[in-house]
Amino acid sequence: MSDARTFGTDAHPSPRLRGEGRDDLVVGAASPKGDGEGGAVGGAFSGELPHPRLPPLFADDDVGKTLSPQAGRGDAAYNFAYLDEGTKRMIRRALLKAVAVPGYQVPFASREMPMPYGWGTGGVQVTAAILGRSDVLKVIDQGADDTTNAVSIRRFFAKTAGIATTTRTGEATVIQTRHRIPETPLTEGQTLVYQVPIPEPLRFLEPRETETRQMHALAEYGLMHVKLYEDISRHGHIATTYAYPVEVAGRYVMDPSPTPKFDNPKMDDCPALQLFGAGRERRIYAVPPYTRVRSLDFEDHPFTVQSFDRPCALCGAEGHYLDEVVTDDAGGRMFICSDTDACETRREGAQ
Amino acid sequence: MTPLLSAHGLTKTYGPRIACAGVDLDITEGEVLAIVGESGSGKSTLLSMLAGELAPDAGEIRYRDREGRVRALGAIGPAELRSLARTDWGFVRQDAAQGLRMAVSAGGNVGERLMGLGERHYGNIRACALDWLDRVEIAADRIDDPPTRFSGGMRQRLQIARNLVTAPRLVLMDEPTSGLDVSVQARLLDLIRRLSGELGLAVVIVTHDLAVARLLSHRIAVMRAGRVVETGLTDQVLDDPADAYTQLLVSSVLAA
Amino acid sequence: MTAALEFRDVAKSFTLHLRGGAVLPVIAGANFSVAPGECAVLWGPSGTGKSSLLRMAYGNYRCDTGAILVRDGARVVDVATAAPREVLALRARTMSYVSQFLRVIPRVSAQDVVEAAGREGGLSEGEARDRAGDLLFRLNLPERLWDLPPATFSGGEQQRVNIARGLIAPRPVLLLDEPTASLDGQNRAVVAELIEERRAAGAAILGIVHDAAMREAIGGRIIDVTRFGTARAA
Incomplete structure (x- = not known):
């Protein structure tokens, strides 16, 4: 579970491992x-x-x-x-x-x-x-x-x-x-x-620490938008998720x-x-x-959050961030709240 | 008229080695000044000092800003200096990998300075990048390719677009044509000459190639061992060189 | 000064540092002038400094002593001592130089080479285009060549591009160094005609023309270069 990358364009993080017991x-x-x-x-x-x-x-x-x-x-x-x-x-x-x-x-x-x-x-x-x-x-x-x-x-x-x-x-x-x-x-x-x-x-585009420090010191953040520009030019939208x-x-x-x-x-x-x-x-x-x-965003490509086209399969919440979880070896999967506490609280309330 | 940029007594030494000694020069809008000499003659050190990237040991550089104020480069704070370097000045490097972001698309390379100036409209940035790619003769369908997929000549043209997008007044070029095929070189020279004329740029170009200096520059400064040994009209210095070293340099060129 | 161009006691020598500082004398005591509307031809055997005089007038060669005065509108500029920027300004507004050799950036078409010279000489874009076409047409440069870079042309074709380039802008001083050396009779006549037009329009013309017929055609006053001294070796 090491963190190898800062940026990614995956639609969803990989399914987490549920802790045992x-x-x-x-x-x-x-x-x-x-x-x-x-x-x-x-x-x-x-x-x-x-x-x-x-x-x-x-x-x-x-x-x-x-x-x-x-x-x-x-x-x-x-x-x-x-x-x-x-x-x-x-x-x-x-x-x-x-x-x-x-x-x-x-x-x-x-x-x-x-x-x-x-x-x-x-x-x-x-x-x-x-x-x-x-x-x-x-x-x-x-x-x-x-x-x-x-x-x-x-x-x-x-x-x-x-x-x-x-x-x-x-x-x-x-x-x-x-x-x-x-x-x-x-x-x-x-x-x-x-x-x-x-x-x-800024590390993704500027590997030199001396340079990134200067950029922060002088609030030179054009480069950050270059990253977002690259996203739009490649994917048609800001794909950084x-x-x-x-x-x-x-x-x-x-x-x-x-x-x-x-x-x-x-x-x-x-x-x-x-x-x-x-x-x-x-x-x-x-x-x-x-x-x-x-x-950060562009005037003509404003910041938006992901939305999910279904509610949580366990608690039925809409507007929660969902994880895709593989449920069996036959390709079965479900979308459930990534926040286990929020999910459980809702389910308890429903009972 | 006050020159756009003037240098007085620029000196830089590295230990006992003299990189630049007492160099005086000035340049104004619409002029191309060539600095020629062998490798190690101090040309690139001089250029770095003119760009504000290297502080001289002695001497002064003065720059006339857009408000008409003449400022000593050494007295401008780092924030403003970097801002000038991103907007008012351009620097086309010999090694495109140093002048470009190789992992970023051509469009992103051209757009970076605009975004640095606060442009936050993707469509405008894109349109401006397309316009500049066209002006440096890079096909529109290459806008999303990174420079790693470009030829040497295209990389240099992309560097030029990336630098000129903010309408700078002073452009420094360090051996922009070296390492390119002759035909590619010709195309680049033509482009530099045309753009510098159209845009009224002040250009300082460092080159070891006298033919490049002759084609592009109005005036020339010949450097040897950190000193300017001869300066004047380009065609006069090349056709009627007075200094012994310049005569040697001119006579050493292979005639095509 | 009523003359458009005047040489006053001009001397020139080359110091050859690569040959142990040997001094090669070229010319000394050159005194002459060319008035507006006048055509003058430098005359003398080769090696007597005709070409050097012409190049000094244009600022291409340095002048050791003396003065080379060029009338630039209301003022007079001494090319011998002028700063590079002044000489460049003079070339842009006042002086044209047509040499035997064409030196242009590769890849630029003949038409563009001539047009650019017109614009640099103060013509509008439209005027420059019209005059460039007109000149290339009169000089019988085949129209299929206009869009091609002159580097690929024959010597005679290149020379005609060069002449068109030198004559497109109406500058008051015209310096000609063997402008017709590699042209045939028909084209020489055209060049003579163009030069005469410029003279009649008030330009001062100083040239080197070896061909006697051409010299006669442009009706130039002869300036005998051999009557000037030769600089003494130091």
Whole structure:
């Protein structure tokens, strides 16, 4: 599940792997013992440094054994949310700068994380830096709470921070995401953390980092439209369907990470704080709450979102982003909500 | 009349090596100035300095902007300098891969400067690109092909279209015809001459080919070891060269 | 100055750096003038500097000492000391030079070569087209050649294109270097006629014409180049 490309023209992302056994999820079963500090962005620092080491967390945590057998139980515990406090402060400084300059890519000293690049190392570091004891974490991958990646990250934080986790968008205070924005509208006080593979929207056409930095500094964004021009000249319309470039607060052009362009309008004037972390590329950027996020387009080829010609096969929702799922070996397939929480909530409501 | 661009005492050294020493020149609208000399004579270094891409160690370049103000290039901030380079100036490079975006279609290459200036109407950009491809004799049905599928001559013509689309006043050309077949070269020379005349461009062309200089330029500067050894009317310098080096250069040309 | 073109004590020599700085004297003490409406012919054996004088007048060769004055409307320009831009302006408005050799950009058609010269000389696009056609027709250049680049033409055909190019714009000073060298009798007569028309219209004409009949036909005053001195070797 590594992210190899920024741009793509697929009509739909490939069907995701549904995680096995949703019953295994540790929903809301977090230990209350986690006593780390957090809430860096917009919150106060506790001042109780250095932070004490944490006691063992879960009795039922088998994931932890696999990840790090020697650390799962007993006295070799982690610092709150895995990262040491110095690293978290470094990341928070980058986050503060990113919030102050919306859409601007702030370099940060990305750490090695106990997961491969492409599995969300940037997002995990951002999440680690902002989590507080009272936070409730939701992790989604392509909209789903139950994929391997989402489950692993959620357990990682449940174990290392002892915080509560959830699959309910409305209950979460921090949502780490790969490739989607939840269908349920986000609210004030929530923070959406994006996992970003390639943060530089100009990279596709301009490989030189020195040059792209200049272009950002001087707001020379003609090249971004060259990409859209190429789309129209080849396909008759803007065929970029995900990682669709946006202009933030009328200044910086930003890669929204490989979310479908369907989600771009949700970024605009969003009450939640949106943070972006790219671990391999060592960049952090942000969109503060209620910020103008405009998708780039041409006057005669305005930005439009995908529409689906059918409702979700499970919940019947229209206006949700749908995934195509292969159901059997005979070519059977169905279109269902990519946001598993939104889908389940609707189905529960219908019962 | 104040020249469009004037250089005074331009000097650039790389360690002990002198790339350019005390070069003076000026150029105004409607003029083609050729800079000739052997490789390593400092021609390309000079051109880079004139383009504002390389800061001279000493000396000054002055440019008369569209408002008629004469500005020292060194005193123009990087944002404005880049903006000038994208609108008021053109730079046709010897290696088309450096002057073009090879992964972008011909139309996108021509349209980039327009989009950089804020043009946001696809239809207008497309129409303008078609018009310019026609003017540089590239068939309309090649508009969506990337330059990787173009011949050497077509790539150079595409570079010219890409540069001229914003109606620049000054165009710098670095050996635009070298490496091309003779017949392809002739076509390109004809195109450059016609467009520079029609549009009243100021053109500085660096070439080692005296025949190119004779056909295109009004005035010529002969460079050797970083210095301008002789300058004047092109036909006068080539037919009645005064400097020893120019005489050697002129006498070394194979007559066709 | 009432003359259209005047040489004052002009001297010229070539310094050949490739031959150890040997100085090759060409001419010295050249003093003569050509009035508007006058035709003058430089006369003398080859190697006496006739061609160099003509080229100096056009600014193609440098002039070591002396002055070469050309009347340009109300003012007088010294070609010997004028800046390149002034010489170019003079060539555009005032002086035409018809050489024996045609030098043009490949691929440009004969008609376009002549028309372009007309436009550069101040004619409107329509005038240039009409006059170019008229001249090429009178000079008996077959019409099928008009759209072809002159590089492919015979010597005589090229020369006629060159003459048309030099005569299309009505410039007050006309410099002719063997304009009829490779033409047959019939075409020489046409050229003589064209030159006479320009003279009658007030142009000052200075030429080198080896052919005696042609010299007579254009009725030129003879300027004997051998009466000027030769520059001393330094």
